[in-house]
Amino acid sequence: MVDTGSANRRDDRTPVLAVAGIGKSYAEGKQRRTVLADIGFEVARGECVALVGQSGSGKSTLLNLLAGIDKPDTGDVEIMGRSIAAMGEPELTLLRREHIGFIYQFFNLIPTLTVAENLALPLELNRIPSAVRRQRIGDWLAKVGLDGREGAFPDELSGGEQQRVAIARAIIHEPALVLADEPTGNLDGRTGNVVLQLLAHLFRDQGRTLILVTHSRAVSEVADRILALDNGRLTHDTEALSW
Template identity: 60%
Template structure:
């Protein structure tokens, strides 16, 4: 990848879904354009129904725009077939979900090992990296625990670790504190800030919360499928 190339480039993206009997349509995104630099933390801020989740799916290549283009690390997603998109997500993208999405039958260590194994690194070879990250996450004593033995905050820490363990260039976080109480959510935000402060990874935070968006370098506000000036969000 050429130095200086944006981690993300979104140009004139539109997304429309049919409604009801198919004779009407819902315009979810209309002409969205923005760039995100490598190593930048950007919050996508908006109310429910503003198009945040749809945009996140387009950035991940899970869905495709009806018009416009998305580039991830210099690769135009429209040129990639499903096998290539799967490899891109596996190698270059980490995901942090609101509801954790940990595999219940795997221990903390095994959940973190999964992205490594999918990329060809065995558990044995990956253990030093896993142990180092668990220490950063404050979970070194929970390495052999299973998800149902963890608190919500601990599960989200594991989810963050799973998103970072394979050192992806881009991390997409969908309401990372949305399923946590206020105090635990604040702890997770502090952890995210600390983890990304020393990394060159790009972080996209999708949120409806001004508190969450405050940790970002820049805020992009979505209203009714369009980007609006960031200062308008402060009136919510």
């Protein structure tokens, strides 16, 4: 008899994200510039990790590698136990569509679509039935404090409201991993703090795994762990409270 309980426990212990020895360099004229060197770490289910570092430290490059948008020169990235090194673009596209959510600094909402239509996109791509789509959209608008705004267009919303929609869009299809690139970087301090607290609350409530790229110490303080990059190398990996 198969011990399904044991199988589930093993699945629960599998890191959502495992990075092993990845490196990346780019050609600059006749030379090559190393952007990342021998980066390795794991992120557990439900963990929020802040990725910090100065401009040019390699944060954005690392985020692109984690998403499979770019490929490392060395090493590998595993998402939910699956190596993405050998995946072709169709398989990577499907992986991102089903298991990864994205939150951007500049919201990236489609301006010609309403709030509800923006939220429906990832659900439609994943072939979620229309009745379920309507229910989820209503539920998520309530969670981010935008009840009744489903018919509004992005330019009718404030920056903070647009980022709330972007957060809901990133989680509405229930991905295992969400990658956020400076999610409060385009907001004023007060609005950014409101959005930050909402983001932290939603991820802890949902048990989603979040990688948060930031320059802000205030943003990093909501994380469980801090990963610090300096000149393409991981220099610090610690619990947030001791950072």
